[in-house]
Structures are given as C-alpha cells and as structure tokens.
Amino acid sequence: MHVTIKINGEDVSRDVEPRRLLVHFIRETPGLTGTHWGCDTSNCGACIVHLDGQPVKSCTVLAVMADGHEVRTVEGLAVDGELDPIQTGFHEKHALHCGFCTPGMMMACRALLDEKAAEGRAPTDHEIRTAISGGICRCTGYMNIVAAVRWAAEHEAQIKQEA
Amino acid sequence: MQTPAPCGYERASTVDGAIASLVELGPTARIIAGGHSLIPMMKLRLATPEHLIDINDLDELAYIRRDGDELRIGAMTRHVELLQSELLAEHFPVFADAEEVIADPVVRNRGTIGGSLCQADPSEDLSAVCSAVKASVVIRGLDPAQPPHTTERVITMHEFHVGPYVTAVGAAELLTEIRIPIRPGAGSAHEKVERRAGDYAISAVSAAVWVDGPTFADVGVALAASGPFTIDVVRAAELLRGQVPSEELFEQAGQIASEDSMPMADSRGPIDYKRHLVGVLTKRALRRATARALRQDI
Numbered sequence: 412m413h414v415t416i417k418i419n420g421e422d423v424s425r426d427v428e429p430r431r432l433l434v435h436f437i438r439e440t441p442g443l444t445g446t447h448w449g450c451d452t453s454n455c456g457a458c459i460v461h462l463d464g465q466p467v468k469s470c471t472v473l474a475v476m477a478d479g480h481e482v483r484t485v486e487g488l489a490v491d492g493e494l495d496p497i498q499t500g501f502h503e504k505h506a507l508h509c510g511f512c513t514p515g516m517m518m519a520c521r522a523l524l525d526e527k528a529a530e531g532r533a534p535t536d537h538e539i540r541t542a543i544s545g546g547i548c549r550c551t552g553y554m555n556i557v558a559a560v561r562w563a564a565e566h567e568a569q570i571k572q573e574a
Numbered sequence: 575m576q577t578p579a580p581c582g583y584e585r586a587s588t589v590d591g592a593i594a595s596l597v598e599l600g601p602t603a604r605i606i607a608g609g610h611s612l613i614p615m616m617k618l619r620l621a622t623p624e625h626l627i628d629i630n631d632l633d634e635l636a637y638i639r640r641d642g643d644e645l646r647i648g649a650m651t652r653h654v655e656l657l658q659s660e661l662l663a664e665h666f667p668v669f670a671d672a673e674e675v676i677a678d679p680v681v682r683n684r685g686t687i688g689g690s691l692c693q694a695d696p697s698e699d700l701s702a703v704c705s706a707v708k709a710s711v712v713i714r715g716l717d718p719a720q721p722p723h724t725t726e727r728v729i730t731m732h733e734f735h736v737g738p739y740v741t742a743v744g745a746a747e748l749l750t751e752i753r754i755p756i757r758p759g760a761g762s763a764h765e766k767v768e769r770r771a772g773d774y775a776i777s778a779v780s781a782a783v784w785v786d787g788p789t790f791a792d793v794g795v796a797l798a799a800s801g802p803f804t805i806d807v808v809r810a811a812e813l814l815r816g817q818v819p820s821e822e823l824f825e826q827a828g829q830i831a832s833e834d835s836m837p838m839a840d841s842r843g844p845i846d847y848k849r850h851l852v853g854v855l856t857k858r859a860l861r862r863a864t865a866r867a868l869r870q871d872i
Contacts, residue, residue: 428580429580429582429583429626430577430578432577432613451575452617453614453681454772459680465683466679467680467683468680471609471614471681472609472613472684473583473606473609473626475583476606476609542679544678544679545677545679545771545772546680
C-alpha cells in the first residue's frame with residue numbers, strides 16, 4: 412500500500428505492507444533512527460513518537476494506520492539547530508547514561524509539558540512520574556529524568572516570562 | 575523481531591461500511607480499533623487476521639454522553655477520554671479508578687473501550703467494570719430480513735462474555751456502544767494490585783452499589799485476572815441486596831468472592847495468595863463504593 416506520513420513537517424511516502432509497524436517506517440526513513448525500537452511489546456517506551464500531537468508507542472501502530480497523519484519524532488524537537496528545553500534539561504541534569512530510552516522519554520515528557528503549559532502551569536513530580544510510567548530506564552533510576560523535566564518546565568516558564 | 579503475518583488493510587468511513595466489509599471479506603477479517611491488544615496478538619501470531627478493517631476514522635463512535643436514564647459510551651472512546659470524563663466521574667467513578675491503572679498514559683492514548691471489551695482478556699479491567707455497573711452493549715450487524723441494511727441488538731455483559739477471548743460479537747458484527755443505566759444512590763470503585771506500572775493485574779475487583787434509604791437496592795461485583803474469564807460474583811451481590819451496609823457483610827462478600835474466584839498459579843503468585851487478594855480487594859472495593867454512594871469520606 413502507498414502510504415504518506417508527514418514526519419517532522421515533511422511528507423514521507425513509501426509502498427509498505429499493511430503489517431509494517433510505524434516504528435520501522437520511521438527508522439527506514441533516511442536520518443530518522445532516533446526513534447528506538449526496543450521491546451516490541453509496548454512496554455518499554457523507547458519507540459514513543461507523537462501521532463497528531465499525542466504520544467503513542469510506534470511499535471504498536473501500523474504504518475498504514477498513520478497514513479495521512481502527522482508524526483513528530485525526537486529529530487523534530489530541535490528547531491533550527493536550537494535544542495528543545497527538554498533536550499537541554501536532559502543534558503543539564505544528566506538524565507541519561509546509555510541513552511536508549513531517551514528519545515521515548517523526551518517525547519513523552521514533551522507532550523506532558525505541552526499539556527501542562529496549556530493549563531498555565533508546570534507538571535508536579537507525580538505527574539512527571541505518571542507520564543514516564545510507560546517507559547523503562549535501566550540506567551538512571553528515574554530521579555534525574557524527573558529533575559530534567561522539572562528543569563525544562565522552569566526554563567520554559569522563564570523564557571515565556573521574559574518574552 | 576516481532577512482525578505480524580501478512581494481511582490486507584482498509585479503512586472504514588462509516589459503521590455500515592465496516593460491517594459491509596466484514597460481510598464481504600468473511601470471518602478471517604477483523605476490526606482494528608486502537609490496536610493495542612490486537613497488534614501484540616498478531617505479532618505473537620496468536621491472531622492471524624487476513625484482513626484488517628480500521629475504524630479509527632469513525633469519530634461518530636467516540637463519545638460519552640447521557641441519554642435519559644442511561645450513560646452511553648461509544649466503542650471508539652479511548653482510555654484517556656474515559657479517565658478524564660467528568661460525566662463518568664460523576665456517575666461511575668469506578669471508570670477513573672480503573673483507567674488510572676490500565677496500562678500507562680501513552681497506551682491509554684490509543685486503546686479503546688470497544689477494543690478492550692472485544693478482546694475479552696480475562697485480566698482486562700474494563701470488562702469487570704462494565705459487569706459491575708450492569709452495563710449492556712450494543713452490537714450492530716446485517717439485518718437478515720433486509721440486507722444490506724443493518725440492525726442492532728442490545729445484550730447484557732453476561733451474554734456478551736462467552737469465554738476467554740470470546741464474545742457474542744459475530745464475525746460480521748461490530749460493537750458500537752456501551753450503555754449503563756443511571757439509577758439513584760450509586761457508588762462504585764475499582765481495586766487492583768499489579769507488580770509494576772502497566773503490568774497485568776495480579777488481581778482486580780470492581781464493585782458497584784445502589785443504596786436506597788438504609789439498605790442496598792442493588793449490588794454488582796466482578797473480578798478481573800482472577801480466573802479464565804471475567805467473573806460476575808452473583809452470590810456476593812445476592813448476599814448484599816436488601817441489607818444494611820456493614821464491615822461484617824463486606825467481609826462475607828470478600829469471602830464469597832475469594833471462593834468463587836478461579837485463579838491460576840503463575841509468575842504473579844500462587845493460587846492461595848491470589849484468592850486471599852480477591853477477598854481483600856472485594857472488601858476494599860465494596861467499602862469505597864458504599865462510601866461514595868453515601869457521600870462519606872473514607
């Protein structure tokens with residue numbers, strides 16, 4: 412089947428079998444191996460991308476189901492070479508070690524920050540922990556990930572205030 | 575690498591169109607909604623549909639609304655919407671209780687109530703929730719009297735559940751709606767113990783009560799992950815009906831639920847532990863449901 416998915420603002424078209432998973436469709440697109448393919452059972456969260464603005468596990472979505480829809484991956488976070496605050500937060504707070512879970516964690520957290528920004532507030536630690544409960548990190552013990560999201564939230568609020 | 579077997583795919587643009595496709599393609603075709611039960615089953619080749627009919631475009635099946643004395647939930651309503659619905663929270667907080675512990679927030683963005691019920695996994699929470707609140711389900715299929723027109727039938731959760739992973743929905747039928755009667759004095763709660771976030775329950779219990787004056791007018795108790803199918807603990811409901819709520823009664827109901835559960839020993843625990851857990855969770859769920867019905871703090 413011919414499928415066209417808008418990935419990070421650009422249409423990507425390809426013929427695929429209906430059984431092709433979205434995670435593989437994304438990774439087979441040149442330059443987009445940031446989305447990681449992990450457990451394959453929708454448990455680990457390494458493959459989280461945004462589908463029409465909502466975080467989903469791309470190992471459990473068929474590429475054909477995303478035909479005509481918009482996908483945002485970790486490569487779509489930085490704008491014009493400028494890192495997204497969530498990326499800077501992970502860097503500042505050392506929220507990764509091996510980095511395998513990081514793209515999925517950042518996409519889940521980006522969605523949380525957007526949702527809470529719309530409510531005009533920063534997420535609580537409990538909300539952060541809930542938001543990343545669909546991801547597994549075997550390096551950090553999660554403490555630094557929570558700190559990174561908090562850092563990003565504070566940083567974004569500051570930028571907004573200055574603007 | 576887990577990959578589903580080859581299959582065909584099409585998108586339905588109407589409910590009748592989806593049913594027409596099911597009729598045309600035969601019993602090897604399957605509806606796909608959120609896909610978060612079906613795709614994992616397809617990867618493991620436990621499900622090998624030859625054709626998928628995607629109903630994600632059927633926005634007309636995504637709603638939670640009140641219609642007279644009934645709450646109506648469209649089959650394509652996603653878990654996240656059930657969790658956040660104020661209407662559901664007002665009448666049946668058991669849904670939010672369950673949704674908080676169903677999978678994880680990212681999975682809840684995709685999975686649907688219709689898909690969960692039709693999967694009929696004995697460990698699945700919403701089947702127990704719907705049994706406890708005495709929901710009925712609407713199934714649409716071809717009208718045998720005048721095809722290709724379609725018609726619907728409404729059945730109880732008891733009739734809906736045929737067995738493990740098997741429901742009353744026929745090969746050329748579609749679950750479209752869940753209906754829950756709104757009656758006065760309602761309170762409901764869901765209790766679940768799991769090993770870690772997003773895992774299947776070790777055991778889970780849904781309870782719903784309807785109080786009238788000092789006594790229970792009606793009660794529903796259902797168990798998930800406690801046997802080969804969702805267990806409607808009819809004996810516990812019969813015990814409580816017409817009685818004045820008390821800790822002793824909750825204890826007895828827990829005892830009955832424990833006896834009527836049929837857990838299997840697995841990596842989540844041995845049978846005696848799971849039976850004990852069912853008893854404890856039944857008691858807690860009934861206590862919390864009753865407090866909500868009586869608008870007490872607990």
